[in-house]
Amino acid sequence: MSAPTFTTQSAEGTLFIVAAPSGAGKSTLVNALLGREPGISLSISHTTRPPRPGEQYGRHYYFVERADFQREVAEGIFLEHAEVHGNFYGTSRTTVQELLGQGRDVLLEIDWQGAALVRKAKPDVVSVFILPPSRAELERRLRGRGSDSDEVIERRLRNSRGEIAHAHEFDYIIVNDRFEDALDGLQAIVRAVRQGSALQCQRHEGLLRELLTES
């Protein structure tokens, strides 16, 4: 993790973070949200993870070699960066700053470590954590996605408990059970924030306990 710095301006857009354990459905939800809310720009991260079949450079990620990533870290180009599931991921500081400066809302799809760093740099960030309805469903979705090897899936499942343990740090928690309901929930948060109001936030403590204790 790196210590970020961030310059804020008065007429800038809102910064949103969406985080979730792998397979909970965050990318699918975020893509659908962007379809409904064209005023939001997605920040494309840099990563050392190899591309999955169908993933494109500059659309899903900027795929880079480890040595290049380390050089970018040293150059200070990242607003935040972290190691997740054995790969490195980082958010470009200038991209985010420029978009926010143009008055656009920006969404970061990053993990809980990155979210913690961004919160320190920019305390008015609005953060949302997506929960799966159960561990069994999380595993079904990860396997059903068909994008990763068994080893990668198992690592992500093992790490999911540690990630979910940070859900309480987020402003909002959404359960992605019925997709349309979760999408409506995410959109309602964005709209409320844009109108300057806050939504009542359900904390899903029962489900969180289940997800953290279920075998």
Ligand SMILES: Nc1nc2c(ncn2[C@@H]2O[C@H](COP(=O)(O)OP(=O)(O)O)[C@@H](O)[C@H]2O)c(=O)[nH]1
């Ligand atoms: N800190 C941080 N995490 C990121 C960034 N980009 C992606 N991630 C997170 O890295 C994790 C793995 O992402 P990915 O390899 O795309 O797998 P997926 O979550 O299974 O779709 C997820 O929790 C992402 O949200 C980033 O720029 N910074």
Ligand SMILES: Nc1ncnc2c1ncn2[C@@H]1O[C@H](COP(=O)(O)OP(=O)(O)O)[C@@H](O)[C@H]1O
């Ligand atoms: N509400 C849902 N119900 C059933 N399947 C879902 C739901 N949301 C997402 N999925 C599926 O789960 C898999 C993982 O979703 P994805 O968006 O890739 O997760 P993440 O980005 O959190 O790793 C995908 O195959 C996606 O189509």
